[in-house]
Amino acid sequence: MAGDEETGGITHIELTFSELSVSEATKIVSSAKCGAISLFVGTTRDVFENKTVVSLEYEAYEVMAQKEMKKLADEVRKQFPVENILIIHRLGNVKVCEASIIVGVSSVHRAEAMAATTFIMDRIKARVPVWKKEVYSDGTKNWKENKECNWRTQ
Secondary structure, three states: OOOOOOOOOOOEEEOOOOOOHHHHHHHOOOOOOOOEEEEEEEOOOOOEOOOOEEEEEEEEHHHHHHHHHHHHHHHHHHHEEEHHHHHHEEEEEEOOOOEEEEEEEEEEHHHHHHHHHHHHHHHHHHHHOOEEEEEEEOOEEEEEEEOOOOOOOO
């Protein structure tokens, strides 16, 4: 976690094997200066293409992922009037209904917070080196490729 010298806002970037907490994320991104907090919480769903999913397994190139998430936060600060930014991505095994990612932004008004949250999430899918494998109820596993990914193969 680091303060931003231009705005005084907090940038919280984290990769963790621990369960994610929406209430903790909200506390981190909250600011008395702001009337809006936008949170995106990505969770594991139980089905993909008619196969029962029991969990997702996430891996990352951690140093590069953290650097890229910090770059995204810096880009957001240049494009949107925001106060605090939070990006927490889970690694390891994430069961159905558990959170894989939380992106949070606080700002004076909701439109900026919501736009910044969408901006971050879209670019995480395209640029951050985090990979997921679906684990199915029949014991099979399948690596999933983000269709937004910049290094995607055809």
